Amino acid sequence: MDFYEVYEQHYDRVRNFILASVKNRWVADDLVQETFLRVLQNLTKVRDETKLSSWIFRIAANLCQDYFRSPSRKVLCFEDNPAGELPGESSLEKEIEQYQTSLLVQDLIKLLPEPMRRVIFLCDIKEESHQEAAKILGISLENVKVRLHRARKQLKTILEEKRFSSLSAVPGKIL
CATH class of the missing domain: 1.10.1740.10 (RNA polymerase sigma factor, region 2, helix turn helix motif)
Incomplete structure (x- = not known):
């Protein structure tokens, strides 16, 4: 290899x-x-x-x-969007809308506890299978399913609390 x-x-x-x-x-x-x-x-x-x-x-x-x-880790981040990049070229309005949706989803996911964040990232964003996510995270398949269900439910609750009227702005797979 x-x-x-x-x-x-x-x-x-x-x-x-x-x-x-x-x-x-x-x-x-x-x-x-x-x-x-x-x-x-x-x-x-x-x-x-x-x-x-x-x-x-x-x-x-x-x-x-x-x-x-680690006790020495720094929690400050000076970047507005450390994980995102602007999408490829298409219509400017569509790009802006996709970018804003991406930022919204990233912000909402940041509100989740770390274990839920990882499961959402692997299963919904990276589109790994539940079994692959279980292997990567070192947890059972059932635990992946439970965490994913709870994470999606919590994201939906957060959206409702923040009174986002358009749930369609968030990709359906996450909710």
Whole structure:
């Protein structure tokens, strides 16, 4: 197994996963670097290549947990939208609407507890299967389903509390 090939195949997904968890590009870049350093150090120990992706995401999830447990972590973020980028070209109005919806969803997801945030990110945003999310997070399939249900329900409640009249602005899969 070639490290560079593994890196190319997994870098974007791992970075997006970590970025969604920590909400800070600088911290995310450090954690991505640490993730792939550990992958490089232990890649020869991997016996089952079919579980490689889950193993890499488990490393990333553990590093995110370590980051949140660390007493020295910084909670300040000076970026307006650390996780988002402007979408590709189409009509300007549509781009702006999609961008605003994306910001709204990101803001709402930030209000969720960390375990729910991770499940929503993996299942609804990255469109991983429930089984894959369970492997990545190191929890049972049933726990993924419960967390996902509760997270969606909590997002809906938050929307109603904030009196957002248009639920259609939020992608249906999340709600």
